[in-house]
Structures are given as structure tokens and as C-alpha cells.
Amino acid sequence: MSLALRIRDLIKDHAGEKALKGISFEVPEGALFGIIGADGAGKSTLMTILATLMDADSGEVEELGLDLKKDFKILRHRIAFMPQRFSLYPDLTVVENLHFFADLYDLDPAEKQKRLSDLLKFSALEPFQKRRAGLLSGGMKQKLALCCCLLHRPSLIYLDEPTVGVDPVARRDFWILLKSLKSEGITLVVSTPYMDEAKLCDTLLLLDHGKVLDSGSPREMLSRYPYSLYRIRGPKPLAYSARKEPPQGVSLVYPAGGELRAAVDGGMNASQDDLWKDFPGANASESMTPDIEDLFFALLSREQASLEKTVK
């Protein structure tokens, strides 16, 4: 299968700090590729570089078979970037915003008209085309931003946290849109703080402090989950502050929705069936299969906890 993206040893310093410390990965054509990581891990820096808007200090990037450094002008017509805070023009209507971005890409009039009406249909924004962008809801704004990025028919799209601030219904619809773009063969690279979205990607890249901590399909990554995971029944989910030491033998305790979870080193053994006895207020514990969010906690919370402690 051919590659949409091939990255070798990408390095970038930001004001003396290393933002990217040698990143390498590949994205196959037509993939829905997710980037996750703690705040400040380097996700936005990486995307901004790949979208040709910032230079890396060193490293090689091949995008759609072209060299990022040499061919960035051609690439700009074939890729799209939806930055974290995409700027729509609040005083222009939905359709005027689309016209504005279409003109940036020099679309010819016939092509532009066809594309506009296709995109308005595809995003379900047709009934709102005369509404001023500033008055759209958060989810509608994000959909319009996506449409603005799609006008020039890119084959590779970078989306930096496109669903932040978007409500659950609109978020679900937005991902249906992304999947339909994927089915047209478009390659999508998406970063997200929502682990339920990460699960929908073909491949994930977990960034940490400018380095790749892990990557693979969600299933592959979950097969490397380092603990045994338990659901603890009884206590309120926030009963165990991250500042408190977990009970003896337990590596991590954290809330997950309405419940409390505990990660224990190593596999099952007899003593763990009554794990709940170590938790005041608990009345049962049961073994459970980890999800991407559990993996995120497993790989990244120790460090955050030590950060919290060193400053105490």
C-alpha cells in the first residue's frame, strides 16, 4: 500500500525548548490516523509543520510522495489543515465564508458552485447558508470550518482537535463526516483529547514530550496494556484524589465516568479477587478489559503524579 505520509526523525525547538525530539512514523494512504497525548506533548507543533506552515529544524517529511521542503507549494494545493482555532469570518454568512475560502484556492466558477452545493449538503448546513458564521453553534462552526478545508479537494487533511467544545450529538455527526471522507479515499490525520474518538481511528500515535511513546491500531496498543484492571464498586468516583497514595499493591486509582478503576501490577492472582477490601466504602471489585483511556492513564499518569508531588 502506498504511503500518504512518511516522517523521519523530525526535530523542532521552540524558544530553546525541544518541542519535537525526533519523531518518525508512517501513514498509509486512505487511513484515519489519530494523534493523542498529554497537553503540550507536541501535537499542534507536529501538525503545523506537516501542514507546511512552519519549518522543522531537521528531519525528512514525504507527503503524498513529494518532499515537504522542496515541494511545499504544490503540496499546499493538495493538503488541508484545520487548526485548533480555525478562523471563520463571523460577519460573513455561511455561504460567504465558503466563497471566501474558495477564492483563496482560485477555484473556477463552475467548479466552485458545484463544490459549494455538494459541501453544504454533505455537512447538513444547507438550511443555514444565509446565517452569519458568528451566530452558528459551536458544532456548526466546526462543520463549516471543515467544509472550508475541503473546497479544493485535498487528498490529505490535518485536523487539530476539531471537536473541542462540540456537543456530543454534533461530535458524533462530525465523526460520521470524517468516516465518509475516509471512504472517498482521503487520508485524515486527527488529534483529539477525546479517547472515545481515538478508538475510532485505524492507527494511533501516542506522543509524549515530543517523542513517540507508542503507536499501532487501538487493538494492538491495548494488547500492550501493562496492568490488570479492576472496577471497584461502592465508592464515589472522586473518592480517591490523585494526590492520595493508592492502597498497597495498587498502581493507579482513577475515576472513569460513574465508577472507580484500579490498575494492579502483573496478572490475576488469588488475592486480587478481594481487591475491594482495600478501598473504604467498597463492596465489590471485578476484572475488566481496558480501553484507550485506561491505556492513557497507565502510560501517562505516573509522570503527572510525580509532577504534582515534586511541587508539593
Added chain:
Amino acid sequence: MQASIETRDLTRRFGSFIAVDRLTLRVERGEVFGFLGANGAGKTTAIRMLCGLLQPSSGTGKVAGCDIQTETDGIRSRIGYMPQKFALYPDFSVEMNMRLYGGLYGLKGQALRDRMDVISRLLNLEPLLSQRTDSIPWGWQQRLNLACAILHKPEILFLDEPTASVDPVSRRHFWDIIAELAASGTTIFVTSHYMDEVEYCGRVAILVQGRIAALDTPVGLKTTYGHASLGEVFLDVVERAQTTSSTQ
């Protein structure tokens, strides 16, 4: 007992559009109250009215004992507000932002320094004080935002999507702090689009087109609607409301 927040038929129109529609609500002291709704449901508009920043079109409300239309100064000194849009100076240091905000709330001199010490210890911001605000990770910027909102020991804290774009581990730490504040008697009024963290609220309201469509404890909501998670309850409530409004 006096409620922390009490409204009756609170309404806000923009032209002919009704953004908040006869909101009647009572929140007790020390409650963590989750205020949910789809984009455009009216959450921010309602919060701005409760904070005395936007005049209602009709209806009444009291926050921390003060009338939201006539006693806005009283409200300003008794509440903390963390707006949805980041309101700090990105190129100032963490410490400078705290000092500025303390000043806005009338804190100065030793009293301000003492409060800054307490809050930066509580929120673990001490090692970051001299750093430029935009150089620290987003989750920590939001924590600073929270620090600025609680410097003057508000009785009630309004948090408008405080954890948007914050990673799961930092969100967890953020909620630990919210739980500590609530345990010490601060009333929390919070919006979020993360349905998992809404489970940590004592009670949750779901707003649909400016009106409360559901209001109960997380367990109560899940039982009433027969779903395992608040995420499913949310989709259910919002979609039911949409089908009724489109058949009208």
C-alpha cells in the same frame, strides 16, 4: 436555608430569538451542579446572566443572596467566573496574571500575597509562577484560569467548559480540585461536553433550546432514561426534544 442560586422564569431574547427560556432553578450551597446542553442551547448566556454580566429580558434571579439585575457589584465580589473564552494575558507570567486578577477583585498588598501563596500551593502552580503563561501546557493554563477565579474566595464558582481540550489525566486532576473546593463549601456551577466527568456532579440539568429538559442526579437520570451512561442519556434527551420540536 438560602439557596446559592435561585432563578424564576429567567429569560433572555436576542431580537426574536429566545436563547434562555423561562429558566427556573435552585442550587444549594456546596453543590456541584452540572449544566449541560447542545451547542447553542443557552448555557453561556444563562451563566452570563447569573454572573451579572448580561441583563435578562424577563424573570428574576438571586445569586449568593444578591439580585442579578440590581446588585451586580455584590455578585461580582461573591462569585468566581471562568469564562469559556480564555481571558488571561498569554505573554504575562503566571504570577503577573494572578496579581492582575487579584487586583481586579480588590485584593492588594499582603492580603493578595497571602492568597496567591495559598492558591498556588493548592493548585500546585508554585514552580510555574515565573513562566510565561502561553509557554505552559494548556491543562495548566486552565488551572491558572481557575486560580485567578478563586483568589478572592468566592462562595460560588461558575466554570464554563473549564476542561475543553484538556487531556484525560489533567482533567482528572482538575476535578480533584473542584471536589476539594466543593467539600469546603464552594458552590460549583459547571458546563462540559465531556459526559464522563459530568458523572462527578451532584445534580445535572440538560438544557434544550434554552429550556431545562431534564434535571436530576446522575443516577436518577440514568434510571429514568434507562441508560448505563450519561452520554447515552444526553443523546436521548436531546434527540427526543428535537423530534418533538420538528413535528410541531
